[in-house]
């Protein structure tokens with residue numbers, strides 16, 4: 001069976017089970033005829049969006065709502081059941097649910113990431129429909145005002161984001177009580193910690209009711225789950241987009257690069273069967289078409305590098321790769337600091353034990369769920385499996401210094417708490433503590449301290465000649481005041497927990513100082529990483545093509561030096577936020593959609609370029 005007929009068949013199956021998709025073209029892969037080198041694909045699109053994650057999905061919805069045609073290209077397979085996903089635990093056979101739908105199975109990504117996580121960089125991620133929002137634990141936070149105000153440029157302050165944020169939370173409110181019976185299950189861990197914090201004068205809040213209260217406050221995990229299923233952008237924005245004839249989505253379709261004549265982007269090239277296979281070219285609408293890259297912090301930088309946009313050292317690496325012979329010529333390269341400003345939450349795990357803490361084996365729930373828990377979930381969407389699962393990977397039985405379990409976001413059934421530390425450099429730093437029931441003992445809780453808003457340290461990501469990406473400079477703790485805040489925050493928590501009777505410290509050990517402990521953990525992604533990568537295509541008013549300029553995109557999210565190329569995802573974030581990032585990325589996308597649609601089109605794009613004015617400088621728009 002040819003690819004085209006296979007595609008039609010699968011498409012038809014999806015349409016049958018999901019009639020709302022009958023207007024849009026939702027397909028598991030691209031049409032085969034695009035991939036013949038000699039054919040020109042006739043259909044053009046007003047917008048081509050690269051990726052389908054937190055940044056991409058709201059954008060597709062807002063653009064199609066306004067009547068623009070949108071082609072969304074996702075390199076990975078479908079995820080949740082709604083979109084034709086089929087990966088599931090044995091006990092989900094015969095249901096419309098996949099492993100991605102059931103919150104209690106969200107740990108599975110750590111056990112079995114093959115074909116789901118991105119294979120071109122070495123950190124956990126989601127390379128499938130929904131991106132990180134398909135595999136993450138769904139933690140969902142309204143940003144603190146400082147998350148915008150500290151580092152974002154004019155037009156992106158918290159007062160500018162009020163409308164966008166309200167629109168996000170109207171569609172995806174999030175919940176602290178995922179189970180449909182309104183109960184929280186196994187909250188002993190929460191109770192132990194929250195009693196201790198309250199005894200020290202801390203305040204209990206419903207976190208998203210008080211986003212501006214992130215100092216001496218604690219509350220329950222808040223997740224984007226809805227109807228005790230994953231929910232989030234895949235279940236809201238993508239559904240409304242797919243009800244419009246303007247929307248086209250091709251999965252299993254990786255973008256290789258954008259095609260351009262100087263500063264004008266004509267479309268994208270896709271890889272038809274792996275990096276060195278045939279390519280297919282799809283064009284944007286003549287004169288007014290635009291490309292939006294939303295491929296995530298690593299994926300976006302990679303597409304830009306392969307398109308001749310970035311620092312010369314990285315473009316030379318691409319030039320020396322299998323891309324070399326077809327890469328845009330060096331006189332058309334756009335020298336921007338793509339890959340610098342890389343950041344991630346600095347994660348510092350501590351571990352305590354308390355006799356009241358009760359452990360749940362979410363990991364066993366894949367093959368042998370406790371029968372009653374399974375039935376409760378399937379029949380009523382109630383019970384422990386409605387809550388996000390922990391990772392119980394091999395590291396857990398023997399946690400050791402410097403080999404932190406890569407599971408910061410997994411299993412959050414316990415307390416979240418916040419403190420703001422006055423930095424030794426005068427800059428406030430936000431600490432978000434996230435606790436989960438896992439560790440060396442079955443009464444253990446691992447608590448991760450995230451260093452967020454105000455953090456100064458940055459890293460750099462680069463590409464190698466196999467076209468794989470990595471953080472060659474990890475972003476963690478190059479700055480003394482960052483490290484001092486991490487240590488001070490830990491010392492304070494050691495103090496607060498003194499009031500919790502029967503609590504024992506596992507990491508740091510009771511005889512170990514916070515300074516000794518923090519210094520003993522390597523500042524590497526394996527040991528400190530949080531999977532909250534941001535910053536590789538920073539937004540800002542200081543054009544990165546100029547000496548000392550740091551920004552890759554302008555305040556309209558347009559790549560400097562281009563007419564019609566945009567970046568909307570975690571890569572544009574200039575600095576770290578307080579909590580887990582996805583809700584803030586969705587809000588940024590809502591806001592960017594407004595800005596992009598308001599942006600006028602230049603009058604003379606094509607005529608100038610057709611005459612060969614390839615190095616033409618963008619008109620001031």
Ligand SMILES: Cc1cc2nc3c(=O)[nH]c(=O)nc-3n(C[C@H](O)[C@H](O)[C@H](O)COP(=O)(O)OP(=O)(O)OC[C@H]3O[C@@H](n4cnc5c(N)ncnc54)[C@H](O)[C@@H]3O)c2cc1C
Nearest residue numbers: 051053054055075127131132136139255299409570580582
């Ligand atoms: C295991 C894990 C748990 C997490 N838990 C939480 C949490 O609980 N709460 C929270 O807020 N955040 C969490 N995060 C972080 C959050 O999911 C990410 O910050 C967020 O998804 C990033 O959004 P994005 O749009 O920048 O990129 P992504 O969501 O990563 O989307 C990028 C998409 O682009 C696609 N893509 C990449 N390159 C190409 C290409 N060349 N062509 C076509 N498509 C391409 C990818 O396949 C992917 O689908 C977690 C992340 C991980 C990995």
Ligand SMILES: *[C@@H]1O[C@H](CO)[C@@H](O)[C@H](O)[C@H]1NC(C)=O
Nearest residue numbers: 080081082096097101227229
């Ligand atoms: C599965 O079907 C149920 C019942 O029809 C529905 O409520 C639920 O939203 C569906 N879930 C998915 C992921 O399709």
Ligand SMILES: *[C@@H]1O[C@H](CO)[C@@H](O)[C@H](O)[C@H]1NC(C)=O
Nearest residue numbers: 036037038276277278279326
């Ligand atoms: C198509 O083009 C690529 C380079 O762009 C080349 O490697 C490949 O051999 C071509 N395929 C055919 C069938 O011509």
Ligand SMILES: *[C@@H]1O[C@H](CO)[C@@H](O)[C@H](O)[C@H]1NC(C)=O
Nearest residue numbers: 285286287288605606607610
């Ligand atoms: C694009 O539009 C311009 C201006 O209207 C026109 O001159 C040109 O022929 C068009 N190109 C294509 C490929 O349609």
Ligand SMILES: *[C@@H]1O[C@H](CO)[C@@H](O)[C@H](O)[C@H]1NC(C)=O
Nearest residue numbers: 313316317318319320321465
């Ligand atoms: C290009 O690749 C060759 C062979 O792997 C290597 O020797 C050379 O140093 C590379 N050049 C650059 C600029 O990376």
Ligand SMILES: *[C@@H]1O[C@H](CO)[C@@H](O)[C@H](O)[C@H]1NC(C)=O
Nearest residue numbers: 372374375376377379380382
């Ligand atoms: C599901 O809910 C119904 C109605 O409340 C109840 O009778 C039944 O026992 C529940 N099933 C499970 C497995 O909890």
Ligand SMILES: *[C@@H]1O[C@H](CO)[C@@H](O)[C@H](O)[C@H]1NC(C)=O
Nearest residue numbers: 215216419420421422428429
């Ligand atoms: C945080 O709260 C503590 C306790 O009330 C207070 O001492 C500290 O100054 C506060 N920090 C900030 C930055 O407001």
Ligand SMILES: *[C@@H]1O[C@H](CO)[C@@H](O)[C@H](O)[C@H]1NC(C)=O
Nearest residue numbers: 357358359360361441442443
């Ligand atoms: C805790 O672990 C021990 C040793 O593995 C086991 O014997 C015990 O049953 C566990 N307790 C609980 C409550 O799981």
Ligand SMILES: *[C@@H]1O[C@H](CO)[C@@H](O)[C@H](O)[C@H]1NC(C)=O
Nearest residue numbers: 354355356499500501502503
């Ligand atoms: C502490 O543990 C002891 C014995 O294990 C128990 O008797 C006591 O009640 C516990 N105290 C608290 C406050 O939990």
Ligand SMILES: *[C@@H]1O[C@H](CO)[C@@H](O)[C@H](O)[C@H]1NC(C)=O
Nearest residue numbers: 508509510511512513516517
């Ligand atoms: C803490 O005590 C343990 C066991 O006595 C010992 O091995 C370890 O070196 C001590 N650590 C520090 C930092 O003193």
Ligand SMILES: *[C@@H]1O[C@H](CO)[C@@H](O)[C@H](O)[C@H]1NC(C)=O
Nearest residue numbers: 542543545546547548549550
């Ligand atoms: C760039 O920064 C350096 C070091 O801070 C400074 O000496 C130089 O004057 C700056 N150049 C421009 C053009 O601002």
